[in-house]
Amino acid sequence: MLPFFLSRGFYRVYHQDVEKEKETHNYLSTEEIKEKVHNYNLTVTDKLKMTLNSNGIYTGFIKVQMELCRPLSVWTSRNEEKHAFINNGCMNTLHISSTNTVREVIEALLKKFLVSESPAKFALYKRCHKEDQVYTCKLSDREHPLYLRLVAGPKTETLSFVLRERETGEWEAFSLPELQNFLRILNKEEDEQLQNLKRRYATYRHKLEEALQGTWKLD
Known part of the structure; x- marks a missing residue:
């Protein structure tokens, strides 16, 4: 099996930084959120439904795929640091709220795998399938993944999330x-x-x- 950073070349993936994309979000009203949460729960097939609270905040699940090219610094049971590869391609399910940001999702994933490195070394991407191509866009730290999940619906073919190392100056950070x-x-x-x-x-x-x-x- 080829290393992940070589096998990635077999895919036609287009990267576009969210700042360059200049994407704007038209956040929904309370009634629109209520309707979308209701419709989302009607179409979800894996029982990972969303819950709308009385204060307008909603909670739900997102799945994040790990796509990491290098060994990471992780904590051992003896509270010591070592370097290890995280299983690439593994899918992680996180329960989050609509207030959680991309940065908080990254921090939660690193904590789950006992990674001791700075969250600033990683980025969360959204991946969309359009016709026969795959479109990937880096999300800003301030965006809200559950909002994106709600708007896109539950199908991962429409929208999925991927955790990767930051590309710009990646190796210079070490x-x-x-x-x-x-x-x-x-x-x-x-x-x-x-x-x-x-x-x-x-x-x-x-x-x-x-x-x-x-x-x-x-x-």
Whole structure:
């Protein structure tokens, strides 16, 4: 399997910074929110419904896919730091409110995985499917993901969320020891993959040799 940062090239993904996009949100009135929450709950299929409170704040669920290219600094059970890869492609479900911002969602995800790094090193993206293409846009820290989920509806094909490292100056944000440690981890994983591959082919070779010997004995 190719590393994630190589396999990403197989997808036609278009990145556009939210500041450049100049997207504006027309926030809804209380009655419009009530209607949209009602319609959302009628169409949801995974039982992850939204709840509208009397103060106008609503709560619900969003799913965020992890797409990270490098090992992260995480806390161990002994309260020590180590570097580890977070399982790419895994989907995380968060219960949030309409007041929670993108920054708070990022902080919640990092806390869930015991990541000790600054939330400023990460960004939340929204992903939309349009015809045969995938459109991805970075969200600003002040946006509200549950509002976007409510407006788009429950279908992840219409809208989904992705957590990634920030692209601009990504590697410049790390110290030399951190980069050297990342390189050691990558080298170790490469060596492990190579050894697994050698063992796999050695097993195949052994079975083929046994099959050939059996054929010769029959002859």
